[in-house]
Structures are given as C-alpha cells and as structure tokens.
C-alpha cells in the first residue's frame with residue numbers, strides 16, 4: 001500500500017494484472033563484463049500494477065459521499081490494461097510513465113498519480129530442433145525467484161507534468177556464498193554470545209533500489225542509459241563472489257559502489273538486506289571440506305544503506321591507490 005505523506009486524499013487499485021505479448025524488444029543496452037544480459041525480447045511482458053491517484057478534488061467523496069468526480073477503480077484497471085495494448089516502449093519504467101501521463105491527460109481531477117509495477121518473471125525454455133537446442137520463441141516457465149519492480153510518481157504542475165519520484169528495484173534476490181565470509185571485531189560485552197567467525201556461509205536476501213540522475217533515462221527509450229535488473233542481479237552476485245566479506249554492511253556498500261561506478265547515470269543505490277546465514281550442524285566430515293547446515297531460527301538481522309556517488313568516487317580512488325602500490 002502506498003503511503004500518502006501529503007495527506008491529500010488518495011485511492012487506487014492494486015494487483016492489476018496485464019500480460020502483453022510481443023512488446024517491442026529492448027536492445028542496445030550497455031553490456032557489462034559481469035553479466036550476459038544484452039536485452040529483453042519481450043515476447044511476454046507480464047505486469048502486476050498498483051495505481052494510486054491523489055487530489056483535493058476527491059475530498060468530497062470521502063467527506064460527503066459525493067462520487068461525481070470519482071473514477072471507479074474498476075475503470076482504472078481497464079485503463080491500465082488497455083494502455084498496455086497501445087504502449088510502444090520496451091520497459092516497465094516506460095510503461096508506467098506512459099500510463100501515468102495518460103491518467104493525468106484523461107482526468108483533470110487527478111493532481112498526482114503513482115504507478116508501481118512488478119515485472120512478473122517468465123523464463124524462456126529451450127526447444128530442440130535437429131538435435132540443436134535454442135531458446136523457444138513460444139514456451140516460457142513462470143518463475144517465482146527475484147523480481148524487478150519500478151515506481152513512478154507524476155504530479156500535475158501549473159504548466160506541465162513533473163516526475164516527483166522514480167525508482168527501479170530488484171526485490172528478493174536470495175544469494176548464498178558457501179565460504180569466504182567473516183564476521184568479527186564487533187562489540188563484546190555482557191550481552192554477547194555470538195562467537196567471532198572467520199569463515200561462515202553467508203545467506204542474504206537483498207532488495208536493491210536505484211535512481212537515475214535524469215528521470216527520463218530510466219524509461220528505456222535511450223537504451224544505452226537503461227540499467228536492467230538482470231544486470232544489477234549479476235553484478236551483485238559477481239561482487240559477492242570476489243569479495244572476502246567482513247559483514248553484510250560492508251558487502252552491500254561495495255556492491256553499491258560498483259553499481260554506481262559502472263553506471264554513472266545513476267544517482268544512488270539503496271539496499272535493504274537480511275541475514276539468513278545457516279546454522280552449523282555437522283562441522284567435520286571425514287576426508288571432505290564439507291559441512292552440514294540448516295535454516296537459522298528467527299529472528300533475522302537486517303541492514304539499510306544508501307550508497308551515493310560521493311561514496312562511489314571515494315571507493316574508486318581508494319581502489320586505484322591500492323592497485324598502484
């Protein structure tokens with residue numbers, strides 16, 4: 001549910017599902033070494049949208065029961081679904097921008113509109129023709145793994161529309177690194193029972209959010225500036241692989257700096273991480289470096305951090321100084 005900080009009356013519709021086949025393909029993104037992502041064919045573009053419209057004009061619908069300016073949320077659902085049919089762009093961010101502007105064009109009583117969209121993941125399966133496996137153009141597997149999400153808020157100002165919020169996200173990425181992680185040097189006092197750990201398996205859940213310096217670069221119509229959630233996913237995993245982690249706090253900082261240094265069009269990257277590190281059950285397996293673990297019991301720890309361009313520049317300079325030594 002979206003929060004309405006300004007206390008302007010607001011209402012909307014959640015879980016609007018719209019599945020579009022054959023949206024134009026996303027091509028021409030900047031390819032990075034850490035990811036094989038080159039674009040999205042968009043044979044299937046599956047969206048779960050939430051719309052929130054706000055405006056003082058809706059106050060009488062609350063205070064008086066006067067529905068004369070109320071656009072039924074059922075109509076909002078139809079509006080979103082039909083606009084996915086006319087949308088000619090290639091990304092969720094672009095679709096939300098297109099549809100938000102269309103809402104403001106159509107209904108004068110709306111002063112601001114926020115659209116949030118989950119891009120539902122359908123993975124392309126393989127097909128075999130003459131013993132050669134290639135990606136199927138027809139069959140996809142619904143995936144319940146990590147998900148990309150976008151949010152945009154557009155306000156009506158005196159003369160034009162203004163994007164007042166823009167965020168792209170990767171949600172619920174769950175990564176395990178089986179060794180190469182320590183956690184030590186933390187406060188030891190009468191409440192401390194956790195031992196120092198020089199080599200733990202680290203299982204983390206990550207939500208990563210990124211914002212562009214220029215809002216329009218988020219939309220995908222300049223694909224070289226567009227940053228795909230798949231690239232953020234692959235970059236996070238690659239940094240995790242390469243980093244001897246000292247803590248989740250430090251890991252997400254390093255991931256954030258890398259994202260900002262590779263994609264200078266981004267303004268900041270923010271993280272919500274959770275620690276789901278497994279509990280050790282069997283430490284010594286003869287003739288093996290293996291161990292047995294199980295799910296940790298609740299509660300879990302979490303971290304919140306926003307990495308800025310200033311942080312990324314500092315990290316880059318430090319890295320350059322270390323490499324020069």
Ligand SMILES: O=c1[nH]c(=O)c2[nH]c(=O)[nH]c2[nH]1
Nearest residue numbers: 183194246247248249275301
């Ligand atoms: O990476 C971690 N950061 C912490 O702050 C913390 N606290 C804890 O008990 N384990 C961990 N791990």
